[in-house]
Amino acid sequence: xxxxxxxxxxxxxxxxxxxxxxxxxxxxxxxxxxxxxxxxxxxxxxxxxxxxxxxxxxxxxxxxxxxxxxxxxxxxxxxxxxxxxxxxxxxxxxxxxxxxxxxxxxxxxxxxxxxxxxxxxxxxxxxxxxxxxxxxxxxxxxxxxxxxxxxxxxxxxxxxxxxxxxxxxxxxxxxxxxxxxxxxxxxxxxxxxxxxxxxxxxxxxxxxxxxxxxxxxxxxxxxxxxxxxxxxxxxxxxxxxxxxxxxxxxxxxxxxxxxxxxxxxxxxxxxxxxxxxxx
Numbered sequence: 001x002x003x004x005x006x007x008x009x010x011x012x013x014x015x016x017x018x019x020x021x022x023x024x025x026x027x028x029x030x031x032x033x034x035x036x037x038x039x040x041x042x043x044x045x046x047x048x049x050x051x052x053x054x055x056x057x058x059x060x061x062x063x064x065x066x067x068x069x070x071x072x073x074x075x076x077x078x079x080x081x082x083x084x085x086x087x088x089x090x091x092x093x094x095x096x097x098x099x100x101x102x103x104x105x106x107x108x109x110x111x112x113x114x115x116x117x118x119x120x121x122x123x124x125x126x127x128x129x130x131x132x133x134x135x136x137x138x139x140x141x142x143x144x145x146x147x148x149x150x151x152x153x154x155x156x157x158x159x160x161x162x163x164x165x166x167x168x169x170x171x172x173x174x175x176x177x178x179x180x181x182x183x184x185x186x187x188x189x190x191x192x193x194x195x196x197x198x199x200x201x202x203x204x205x206x207x208x209x210x211x212x213x214x215x216x217x218x219x220x221x222x223x224x225x226x227x228x229x230x231x232x233x234x235x236x237x238x239x240x241x242x243x244x245x246x247x248x249x250x251x252x253x254x255x256x257x258x259x260x261x262x263x264x265x266x267x268x269x270x271x272x273x274x275x276x277x278x279x
Contacts, residue, residue, distance in 0.1 A: 001054055001055070001112070001113050001114070001115040001155065002054065002055050002056075002057055002108060002109075002112045002113065002114045002115065003045045003048055003049065003054045003055070003056050003057070003114075003115060003116045003117075003118060004056075004057050004058075004059060004105050004108060004114055004116070004117045004118070005038070005041050005042050005045040005056060005057070005058045005059070005073075005078070005117075005118050005119070006038070006041070006058075006059050006060070006101055006117065006118070006119040006131070006132075006135070007034055007035060007038040007039075007041070007042060007058055007059070007060050007069065007070075007073065007119075007120075008034075008035045008038060008060060008061075008062065008123050008125075009032050009033070009034060009035070009060060009062050009065075009066045009068075009069040010032065010033060010034075010035045010123055010124055010125045011030050011031075011032055011033075011125060012030065012031045012032065012033050013124050013125065017030075032065070032068070032069070033069075034069045034072060034073075035120055035123045035124060035125075036120070036124060036185070037119075037120025037121050037122060037123065037124070037183070037184075037185060038119060038120040038123075039120075039190045040120060040183050040184070040185050040187050040188055040190060041118045041119050041120045041182075041183050042058065042073055042076065042078070042190070043076075043187075043188045043189070043190040043191060044118060044150065044181075044183055044187055044188055045058075045078075045116075045118050046076060046077050046078070046191070047188065048116070048150070048153065049077070049079075052153055052155070054115065054116075055079045055080070055112065056077070056078050056079050056080070057078070057079060057080040057081070057082065057108055058070060058073040058074075058078045058080070058081050058082070059082050059084065059101060059104050059105070059108075060081075060082075060083055060084065061083075061084040061085070061089055061092075061097060061100055061101060061104075062083070062084075062085060063085060064083075064085055066083055066085065067083060067206055070083055070206050071201045071202065071204070071206070072193070072201070074197075074200075074201035074204045074206075075193035075197045075198045075200070075201035076190075076191060076193050076197070077197065080207070081204070081206045081207065082104060082108070082206070082207045082208075082209060083206055083207070083208050083209070084100055084101070084104055084209050084210075084214070085208060085209075085210060086210040086211040086212075086214075087222075088210075088211045088216075088218050088221055088222050089211070089221055089222050090222050090223065091222050091223030091226060091229075092221065092222050092223070092225065092226055093226035093227060093228045093229070094126070094128050094130040094131050094134055094228075095130075095134065095225065095226060095227050095228075096220070096221050096222055096223075096225040096226045097131055097134070098130070098131050098134025098135045098137075098138060099134075099138065099216070099220055099221055099225060100214065100216065100221055101131065101135050102134070102135045102138035102139050103214055103216060104209065104214070105117055105135065105139060106139070107209070107214070114178050115153070115155070115177050115178055115179075116153070116160065116177070116178065116179055116180075116181060117135060117136075117139075117141065117178070117179075117180045117181070118180075118181045118182075118183060119131065119132045119135070119180075119181075119182050119183075120132075120182065120183060121145070121146065121182050121183060121184055121185075122182075129145075129182070132145065132180055132181075132182035133145065133180075133182070135180055136179075136180035139178070139180070141178050141179050141180040142160075142175035142176055142177070142178070142179035142180065143179070143180055144160070144162050144164065144173060144175055144179055144180065144181045144182070145164070145181075145182045146164050146165050146166070146182070146184060147162045147163065147164055147165075147181050147182065147183050147184065147187065148163055148164070148165045148170075148183070148184045148186045148187045149162065149163040149187060150162050150163075150181070150187075151163060151172070153177075155177075158176055158177040159174055159175065159176055159177060160174070160175055160176075160177055160179050160181075161173070161174045162175075162181065165184060165186070
């Protein structure tokens with residue numbers, strides 16, 4: 001049986017810059033990485049492979065240079081890597097993205113039964129956390145989100161039991177297979193590839209599926225199939241703070257600054273002395 005892991009190549013957000021004129025991301029010279037949440041999804045898929053004997057396939061939709069990210073996945077022990085790349089897929093929002101990924105999972109399922117699809121909770125460039133649930137809805141899979149531990153996969157009963165993290169508590173949930181699981185970072189610590197695996201990954205074959213292979217209606221994918229569109233990206237502007245004094249007698253200076261600001265807003269300010277301050 002197959003575990004499908006969905007990963008995304010994202011810009012290293014610590015180095016992203018925005019063109020102030022066009023309002024678009026400056027991609028030249030910006031390094032790309034595997035989405036950090038997806039590294040944990042990949043690790044969990046590999047652990048399930050080690051424990052239950054699954055085969056692991058990794059899917060990614062993106063430009064041709066996404067091959068670099070897929071080779072990193074192969075170096076960790078993934079059995080199959082599929083790149084979904086076509087200009088028709090470009091400009092997709094979460095609705096159109098989940099459409100393409102769901103159809104790709106269906107295509108994989110034609111050859112081998114899919115038990116689980118796993119992805120990270122969200123991507124660091126979009127932060128929507130909608131793609132995983134979107135895939136589950138389109139495929140009719142059980143939907144398990146915010147998972148920080150997979151307790152058991154019972155292939156005979158076709159059930160999976162997971163632990164879901166809520167604010168201040170956990171919930172144990174059992175659901176029928178196949179299931180879509182989106183994981184949190186707390187679920188594991190990703191492994192590192194060995195040198196021999198790195199070398200093997202460089203020679204491995206990555207399957208390319210463009211829209212000729214997928215045969216999807218172009219009105220439902222990419223920019224045409226997106227219900228939302230990004231008009232502009234910009235860095236939020238914040239007013240600069242003010243440094244007052246040199247740090248000596250900070251409480252008194254803070255009180256004085258607050259009094260000045262309040263008076264400037266038209267408030268009446270009264271000062272009360274502590275009885276210990278009265279001589």
